[in-house]
Amino acid sequence: MQPIDQASPEQLRQQLSLLNQQFQQLQQQHLDLDLTRGKPSPAQLDLSQDLDGILKGNYRDSSGTDLRNYGGLDGIAEAKALFSTLAGVQDTEILIGGNSSLTLMYFCAQTALDRGLGENHKPWRQGQLPVKFLAPVPGYDRHFSLCQHLGIELIPVAMNDAGPDMDQVETLLRADSSIKGIWCVPRFSNPSGIVYSDDVVQRVAKLGKIAGENFLVFWDNAYAVHSLDKGAPQLANIMNYCRAEGTEDSVLLFGSTSKITLAGAGVAFVAGSPSNLTELKRHLAFMSIGPDKINQLRHVKFLRDASTIEAHMQKHAAIMKPRFDAVLQALNTSLGNHGLGEWTEPRGGYFVSFDSRPGLAREIVKLAAQLGVKLTPAGATFPGGNDPRDCNIRLAPSYPSVEEINKAMEVFVTCVKLASVRQQLNAG
Ligand SMILES: Cc1ncc(COP(=O)(O)O)c(C=O)c1O
Numbered sequence: 001m002q003p004i005d006q007a008s009p010e011q012l013r014q015q016l017s018l019l020n021q022q023f024q025q026l027q028q029q030h031l032d033l034d035l036t037r038g039k040p041s042p043a044q045l046d047l048s049q050d051l052d053g054i055l056k057g058n059y060r061d062s063s064g065t066d067l068r069n070y071g072g073l074d075g076i077a078e079a080k081a082l083f084s085t086l087a088g089v090q091d092t093e094i095l096i097g098g099n100s101s102l103t104l105m106y107f108c109a110q111t112a113l114d115r116g117l118g119e120n121h122k123p124w125r126q127g128q129l130p131v132k133f134l135a136p137v138p139g140y141d142r143h144f145s146l147c148q149h150l151g152i153e154l155i156p157v158a159m160n161d162a163g164p165d166m167d168q169v170e171t172l173l174r175a176d177s178s179i180k181g182i183w184c185v186p187r188f189s190n191p192s193g194i195v196y197s198d199d200v201v202q203r204v205a206k207l208g209k210i211a212g213e214n215f216l217v218f219w220d221n222a223y224a225v226h227s228l229d230k231g232a233p234q235l236a237n238i239m240n241y242c243r244a245e246g247t248e249d250s251v252l253l254f255g256s257t258s259k260i261t262l263a264g265a266g267v268a269f270v271a272g273s274p275s276n277l278t279e280l281k282r283h284l285a286f287m288s289i290g291p292d293k294i295n296q297l298r299h300v301k302f303l304r305d306a307s308t309i310e311a312h313m314q315k316h317a318a319i320m321k322p323r324f325d326a327v328l329q330a331l332n333t334s335l336g337n338h339g340l341g342e343w344t345e346p347r348g349g350y351f352v353s354f355d356s357r358p359g360l361a362r363e364i365v366k367l368a369a370q371l372g373v374k375l376t377p378a379g380a381t382f383p384g385g386n387d388p389r390d391c392n393i394r395l396a397p398s399y400p401s402v403e404e405i406n407k408a409m410e411v412f413v414t415c416v417k418l419a420s421v422r423q424q425l426n427a428g
Contacts, residue, residue, distance in 0.1 A: 003339045004424050012425050019418040023371070026411055031372030033408040038190070038350035038396045040263050040316075047315050048261040054301045059294060067293040074281055079267065079296040085306055086224060087253050087271045088237040094271040095280060098291050101256035101268040105218060106146055108252055108270060111283045112180070112216060113150055117276050121214045121249075124180045125151075133218075134172060134182040136164040138353055138381030138392045140190040143183045143220070147383075154383035155179065159192060163200035170203070170210055177212025187235040188223035191353040191381055191394035193346020195233040205241035208250025217251040223349040224255055225313045228321050232347035239271070248273035257299060259316075259350065260309065267299045317348075323397040323405055327352050330409030340420045341391075352395040353381070360419045361390045367415035373408045 007015065059068045061076045074080075075096025084091040097104050108117070113131060116123040124131045133147050135154040147154050155172060158165040163186070173179055184204060186196040196204070208215055219238055242248045249272075257266035270280065303309050324346065331343050331354070343354045356364055361378035368375050376394040379385040395412070397405050 003337065004420055005339050007424070009425065009428050012421055012428070015417070016421050016425065019414060019421060022414050023367075023418060026371045026414060029372075031407060031411065033372060033400060033404050033411070034374045035395055035397065035400065035405070035408050035412075036374050036376045037399070038259075039399045040259055041319065041399050041401075043319050044259075044316055044398070045262055047312065047319075048302065051261060051298050051302050054298050055294070059297070061293070061297060067297055070289040072290045072293050073284055073288065074277070075269070075291060076293050076296050076300070078300040079269075082300050082303060082305070083255070083267070083269045084271065086309065087221070087239075087255055087269065089239050089253065089271040092274055093239070093277065094269050095277050095284075096291065096296055097268045097270065099256070099258070099264065099266050099268060099295070101220065101222065101254040101258070101270070102142055102146070104268055104270045105143070105220065105254055106150075107284070107287075108216075108280065109146060109150055109152070109181070109218070111280060112214065113152070115283060116214065117216070117279045121279070124214060130178050132176065132179045134164070134169060134179060135383050136183060136189075137383070138191055138387075138394070139183060140185060140220070141376075141380045141385075143218070144383045152180075156383055157182075159189070159194065161194055163189075163194065163196035163204075166200055166203045169207070173207060173211040173215070179211060180214060181216045181218055182207065184217060184219050185223070186219060186221055186238070188226055188232075188346055188349025190222070190349065191351035191392075193344050193349045193351060193353065195235055195347070198236040201236040201238050202241045205238050205247055205251065206245050208242075208247035209245065211250075215250050219251055219253045221253060221255045223259070225309055226259060226316070226350070227313065227348040228317050228324060229347060249276055252276065257303070260312065261299060261302065265295065267296050320350075320398060322402050323400075324352065326402050326405040327395055327397045327409055330406070330413055334413035335416060338417075340416055350396060350398050352397065354393045354395055355389075355391045356393065356416060357420055357423065358389045358391050360416075360423060361387060361393050363419045364393060364412075364415045367419060368411055371411045371415070373411040375412070 079096040080091040080094050084094045113124045132153045134157050136159045137156040157168050242251050253271040256268035341356045365375045365378045379387040381392050381394050
């Protein structure tokens with residue numbers, strides 16, 4: 001296929017008839033494939049089966065406390081030591097929770113909204129005044145729905161290869177003190193897979209000085225150790241920059257082992273300044289008498305230290321890499337240099353972000369569904385499901401097998417071509 005913009009109407013009609021045939025052939029295959037959610041595959045979950053039974057009936061932590069009982073609201077000391085290394089903070093700057101970092105994000109946002117965080121923090125919600133968050137786009141749909149559920153308005157900001165467009169972020173914050181937070185997935189962003197540059201991390205660390213009162217960066221480092229290859233870019237330590245700037249109170253860091261061990265039975269944490277953590281703990285005490293400390297100890301015994309985690313993540317990468325390669329190979333082979341879209345080539349994380357020609361994402365997702373391939377709904381990566389250019393589609397290759405991905409991608413590229421050729425013909 002030649003570049004679509006250079007094809008004559010006659011050539012486009014020929015391509016259309018060929019694509020219609022391919023579409024019909026694929027339809028007859030009655031496929032049932034799913035490239036939607038970023039779930040670990042069963043083979044990845046199997047990597048952590050030694051968690052089961054690892055305690056061998058010894059439920060005491062290093063201080064001798066019986067972890068089967070209530071208590072220990074902010075987590076056990078061993079888990080703080082392990083996960084603070086992962087988060088790049090002191091072990092006095094972390095709270096270890098249950099299985100979900102999203103739950104902790106919700107809890108932090110709700111607490112900041114209704115109660116306020118830290119010694120001098122007033123609640124974000126003051127009467128009828130709006131509360132807003134910056135949402136780098138494309139981004140993670142659950143961040144956006146969390147805000148919408150809490151009545152927080154989202155202002156989209158552009159992402160580029162190095163992270164959010166920081167000029168735009170700073171300009172917006174200077175102009176509007178009702179912006180109280182920003183979502184950041186700094187390493188292997190969902191869905192673009194980009195890693196924030198050192199300069200961006202440093203500028204994010206300074207935002208607390210630029211923004212209105214009580215501003216919080218929600219630093220969701222969900223894919224902190226999820227590289228596909230050894231040379232993947234590293235992420236600068238935001239807390240170190242915050243210390244230099246005196247802005248420790250304006251950043252909350254989140255992470256979990258959902259995609260290290262078991263997505264439904266991992267361990268999550270929130271890290272931040274001691275004053276923020278004291279306040280969070282105070283509020284948490286009304287909700288819980290303590291987290292699942294047994295699971296925390298199981299994770300400490302299983303993951304042990306940074307080098308054990310790295311070796312474990314290499315096993316994940318060995319499973320994930322061929323899946324990413326299958327997606328990228330299909331895109332590069334079938335769509336490369338045809339003007340039919342652009343896509344990221346992530347060095348880690350769970351997603352590939354695809355941008356079609358403007359105005360086609362919904363159509364492509366609809367066509368793929370007609371062929372039995374479920375894709376993440378178009379627009380899901382934007383607040384309110386509203387992608388103004390209707391072009392972004394998140395591809396999530398972790399769960400299906402390589403064979404299934406190959407088939408799903410055959411469908412995907414056919415649908416991209418079909419929608420693009422139809423659009424070009426209609427435009428002409
Ligand atoms: C960026 C991001 N944050 C958080 C989560 C969910 O994390 P958890 O399982 O710890 O709630 C996901 C899951 O896909 C994610 O992509």
